């Protein structure tokens with residue numbers, strides 16, 4: 409596949425950051441497996457190599473000089489991989505954004521950052537992220553595992569929910585998402601109940617919107 413060095417890319421009303429192509433999952437719906445064009449505004453999100461924190465910060469500084477930078481409503485850690493695979497870089501860049509660029513920050517994640525980093529990472533996100541958006545996919549651990557195919561196996565779903573619950577203590581807004589029509593109405597209802605129980609929002613995305621992290 410074609411590779412490049414796209415660190416930043418505009419998407420929706422935000423500026424998105426592409427830290428890595430690593431991911432512990434192999435979701436059946438992952439856009440990385442599809443033949444369709446990746447995104448409207450970028451050549452490729454496959455990386456020749458991972459950018460350092462300093463390279464991401466330098467790219468953000470350059471971007472902040474452009475007139476359109478004022479229009480970005482948020483800066484989003486997303487990209488063609490799981491951002492928490494690069495937790496140290498994520499934290500350093502997020503701290504820079506909050507301190508120097510004064511923009512809202514969001515992390516789009518599969519929610520398995522605790523398993524990736526072998527520790528509870530939610531406390532580290534305090535003051536650095538305004539929103540954590542997590543792909544819940546299903547309330548049922550078996551359906552989740554079959555859909556997301558995480559390398560951590562059966563413990564993944566429970567780890568995701570614990571991470572989401574922990575995040576509600578350290579991050580202002582925590583959103584768990586499912587995709588409309590891909591799960592039963594009963595499953596969807598149970599997802600809403602899980603979200604309410606832990607103090608998170610449940611976002612049901614339209615089927616057409618393809619998962620990107």
Ligand code: SF4
Pocket residue numbers: 431432433434435437438439440488489490518619620621
């Ligand atoms: S959809 Fe996201 S979590 Fe799933 S395999 Fe692709 S990058 Fe990983």
